[in-house]
Amino acid sequence: MTRVFPFLRPPDDVVTAGPWSRLTPDGSELLPDTLVDWDYSTTLSLHRPASVDGLRLRQLSGLTEDSEVDLSVQWYATSSLLRGLAWRTPLPADDGFDVPIDFQLPGDDLGGTLELITNIILRTPGPGRSRAAASRPGSVLWSDRQRVLLEGDNTLFPIATADFHDLPYPTGAGWYLHIDEDLDGAALGSILLLVNERHEVVMRAVEAAGSPTEADRRVLSALRADVLRMLVERALTDEDLEEENDYEVGSLGALLTKVVRNAFPAFSMEALRRERQSAPALFGSRLQETSQLLAGP
Incomplete structure (x- = not known):
C-alpha cells in the first residue's frame, strides 16, 4: 500500500545514492545482506556516495531556496534496542551537490539486524513556501533503508x-x-x-x-x-x-x-x-x- 503524506515530497530521482560499502583491512567492499564475520568487537566503518539536486528538491517540495534541509543517516540495532544519528550534513540549494557519507558505528552498540535509514529532513521552512509544502521541522522529504544481518545464523554476544x-x-x-x-x-x-x-x-x-x-x-x-x-x-x-x-x-x-x-x-x-x-x-x-x-x- 502506498503511503500518502500530508505535504509535497519530491520524486526519488532528486537523490542519487550509491550502494553502502564497508572499510576492511584489505580496503573497501560492498556491504552484504549478512556479515557472517561480524562480532561485538568489530567497529563498522561505513561509506556511501550520494548526490542531491538541492534546488530541484526544494522546488518540487513547494519550498523556497531559503529553506534549510539536511541529509542524515540514522541507525537502529534490534539486539541492543539502541538507535542514534550516525551522520548529518546540510544540503545547499544547488543543482547538484556531491556528498560522501562516512561514519563509524561501535560494535558494542550493535547486534542482531542493523537498519540504516538515509533521510532528507526539513530543518527550517523558509518564507514564501507553498501551502502544500512541509512546515514542521523534522518532516521527512525523502528516505531509504537498508537492513544488514550482523549475526548470520549464530547468536553472538559481547x-x-x-x-x-x-x-x-x-x-x-x-x-x-x-x-x-x-x-x-x-x-x-x-x-x-x-x-x-x-x-x-x-x-x-x-x-x-x-x-x-x-x-x-x-x-x-x-x-x-x-x-x-x-x-x-x-x-x-x-x-x-x-x-x-x-x-x-x-x-x-x-x-x-x-x-x-x-x-x-x-x-x-x-x-x-x-x-x-x-x-x-x-x-x-x-x-x-x-x-x-x-x-x-
Missing part, C-alpha cells in the same frame, strides 16, 4: 577477556558466560562471555577466530557448544520463561526462547524440561548433536 585470578571464577577455566536474571532486559546488556587470559589455548583460538587453524577450530567448536548448553540450561531452569510469553524483540527472554526453538524445533520447551529431568544423559547427547560439537569448521 566477548571480553579477563584474568580469572582476579575474578571469582576457577583460574583454570577457559571461559565463563554471564547471564542476567531479568528476562525483560536487553539481551545485549544481559549476556557477556568472559575468556580467561591465563588459558593460552582458548585465548589463541579466540584471537585467531577470523582465520583459525584446525586446532583453533576444535577449541572454538567446544566454546560454541558450551555457550549453547549454558543458554539452553538457563532457559529450561527458569520457570518464568514460557514459550507463549510475548517478550519484546531484543530482550533476554526473546533471545533465550529463540535459542531453544532454533536448537530443538521438534520439541516443546516443556518436553525438553521433562527429558532433562528424566534422562539427562540423553538430553546431553541431544545438545551435542544440535551444537555440532567437533563436527567441523
